[in-house]
Amino acid sequence: MWKESFELIDFHTHILAGVDDGAPDIETSLQMLSHLTQQGVDKVVSTSHFYDFADDIGSFVARRDEALYRLERHIKEHDLYLPDIIPAAEVRIYAGMWQEPQLERLCIGDTRNILLEMPYDHWSDWMYSEIYSLIAKGYTPIIAHIERYVDMISTKEIENSLLTLEVMVQCNADFPSLRHERRFVKKLLSQGRIAAIGSDCHNMQSRKPDVSQAFDYISRKFGDECLEYIMKNSLALLI
Numbered sequence: 001m002w003k004e005s006f007e008l009i010d011f012h013t014h015i016l017a018g019v020d021d022g023a024p025d026i027e028t029s030l031q032m033l034s035h036l037t038q039q040g041v042d043k044v045v046s047t048s049h050f051y052d053f054a055d056d057i058g059s060f061v062a063r064r065d066e067a068l069y070r071l072e073r074h075i076k077e078h079d080l081y082l083p084d085i086i087p088a089a090e091v092r093i094y095a096g097m098w099q100e101p102q103l104e105r106l107c108i109g110d111t112r113n114i115l116l117e118m119p120y121d122h123w124s125d126w127m128y129s130e131i132y133s134l135i136a137k138g139y140t141p142i143i144a145h146i147e148r149y150v151d152m153i154s155t156k157e158i159e160n161s162l163l164t165l166e167v168m169v170q171c172n173a174d175f176p177s178l179r180h181e182r183r184f185v186k187k188l189l190s191q192g193r194i195a196a197i198g199s200d201c202h203n204m205q206s207r208k209p210d211v212s213q214a215f216d217y218i219s220r221k222f223g224d225e226c227l228e229y230i231m232k233n234s235l236a237l238l239i
C-alpha cells in the first residue's frame, strides 16, 4: 500500500490564518489540516501569497511566522495529530527579485527552492530572464500549478519557453476533473516533469484541501512508482 511506503506531501496550501485569502481563522486551519490527515498526508507546505506590490518581505515573514507559531502552539497544547507544516510562500514573479537580498526568506524552509506564480494573461520576455537569473543565483524555481495557465498561454509556449529552463513543476490536485488541464498534466507526468502536487486549498468550502483524487489518479494511470517518484522529489525540495 503506497500510503505506508513513502510520505505524502501537499506542496501548495493557504492554511495559515489571516495571512492572505486563505484560512480566515485558526479553527479553519485545524479543519483543513485534519482533512489532510484523513487523506494520509504527512507534510504540508504553507504557501501564503506574497505580492511585492502589496508587501515587503520583512513584514510578510513576520506575519506568516506569527500565524504559524500560534497554530503550532495550539496543536501542541491540544496534543493534535496533524501533518508537519513547512513555511514557504507563493511568490508572484516580479522584476528584479533575483537581486532581492532577503529573497531566501520566502523560500521553502531552509532551502533555496521557491514556489513561483506566473501571471495569468501574458508572459513577457523579462520573466524568462528573471527565472534564468534566479537559477544562476542558486535558486530553484518551482512553477506553481502549471496546468492553470493552459487556457491563457498555449501549451506549446509553455513547453517551448518556460519548460526549457531548469525549473521544477508543481500541479494542482484537481487536475483529474478538468479535461483540458488533465491532458497537459498527463503529458508532463509521462515525461517525469511533475515534481510536486498541491491542493492549493484556501478554505473548507470552495477550495478545500483535497489531494486524494490526484494521488489515486496517478497511482491508477501511471503506477504507484510514479506517485512515489513525485513524493520523493517533493521531499527532496523541502530539505
Ligand SMILES: [Fe+2]
Pocket (backbone or CB within 6 Å): 012, 014, 090, 200
Ligand atoms: Fe495558491
